[in-house]
Amino acid sequence: STLIWEHYTFTGDLDFLRTYYPAMKGAAQFFLDTLVTEPTLGYLVTNPSNSPELGHHNGVSVCAGPTMDNQILRDLFNACAQASQTLSVDATFRTQVLAxxxxxxxxxxGSRGNIQEWLY
Structure with a gap:
């Protein structure tokens, strides 16, 4: 659903954004409802999850809060907040996604400048 925001920023088509904003909002609401607090670090994480790029460790692919998920969620939450503001709707929801x-x-x-995919 982040493509909805990208389409709007490329075209400036406010009617398109207004039509498809509910899909963006629904995607963000799903994650607001399913993210959990990681007990040691206190971050909100997707759980269970995995990364299609890297195995977690030998023989294990399931993890909590891979970086890929966090990057996608940042994009989604930012897009929803900006769309909400652009459309002058859902101020309370905007506050929730930003929080x-x-x-x-x-x-x-990492020490070589590589993005670390795992919390630990």
Whole structure:
């Protein structure tokens, strides 16, 4: 659903944004309802999840809060907040998605400058 916002930012088509904003909002609401607090670090995470790019560790692919999910969720939550503001709707929802975005794990880089995919 982030493509809806990208389409709007490319075209400026406010009617398109107004028509498809409910799909963006629904996607964001799904994650607001399903994110859980990681017990040690306190970040909101998707769980269970995995990364299609990297195995978690030998023989295991399931994890909590991979970086890929956090990047997609940041994009989605930012897009929903900006769309909400552009359309002058859902101020309370905007506050919720921005608060959730701020509780996602930060991006971490390894000693070689690589993005670390896992919380641990």
């Amino acid at each position: 959730a975005r701020d509780r996602l794990a930060p991006m971490k880089t």
